[in-house]
Amino acid sequence: MLIIKHTLETTATPTQIWQVWQDVENWNSWDHGTEFSRLDGPFQTGTSGCLKPIEGPLLKTLLTHVEPFKMFVQEAKLFLARAVMTHSMTQIAGKTQITFQTEIRGPLAFLFACLLGHSIKKKIPIEMEEMLKKAKTLE
Numbered sequence: 001m002l003i004i005k006h007t008l009e010t011t012a013t014p015t016q017i018w019q020v021w022q023d024v025e026n027w028n029s030w031d032h033g034t035e036f037s038r039l040d041g042p043f044q045t046g047t048s049g050c051l052k053p054i055e056g057p058l059l060k061t062l063l064t065h066v067e068p069f070k071m072f073v074q075e076a077k078l079f080l081a082r083a084v085m086t087h088s089m090t091q092i093a094g095k096t097q098i099t100f101q102t103e104i105r106g107p108l109a110f111l112f113a114c115l116l117g118h119s120i121k122k123k124i125p126i127e128m129e130e131m132l133k134k135a136k137t138l139e
Contacts, residue, residue: 002113005101006124008132014069014089014096016135021072021087024049030130033123039063043072051076059083081106098132100124 010017020030022043028034032054039049045066052058064084065073071088084103089096102120104112 001109002104002117003101004103004117004121004124005099006128007097007099008125008128009092009095009097010132010135012096012132012135014091016138017089017096017098017131018069019138020131020135027051030134031127032130033127037061078104078106078108078112080108081112083112098128100128 024037024039024043027037035052035054037049037051039047041047043063043066045063047063049061049063050058051061059076059078061074061076063072064075065071070090071086074085074087076083076085082105084105086101086103087098088101089098091097102124104116
């Protein structure tokens with residue numbers, strides 16, 4: 001299993017961050033490794049969708065856990081593995097702490113860790129900074 005985790009502190013509010021997170025169709029405006037993404041329903045637990053990385057195949061996704069203004073977990077099926085992406089936030093002393101965590105699980109997790117691990121680790125902090133820039137522009 002591979003686990004990659006990154007945390008940042010920001011002045012963006014949970015409301016601003018949540019607006020960006022639930023706007024799935026525009027994730028590619030801050031996640032420049034995503035060609036497109038969409039949900040087949042509301043941003044809530046149990047909703048399926050898809051995500052197309054610029055350099056990769058179309059991935060079927062599922063929101064497995066959603067707590068508004070706190071966190072969401074999205075899973076994507078890979079061949080004999082799955083990626084579990086957790087986005088969470090907490091308020092600490094007037095600031096918001098956000099954490100992105102990616103786990104790759106399953107029989108071929110080691111293979112995907114070798115193929116994707118370095119790239120994921122490198123891009124998560126950049127994605128987070130871009131997402132926060134977008135969040136801070138919202139009311």
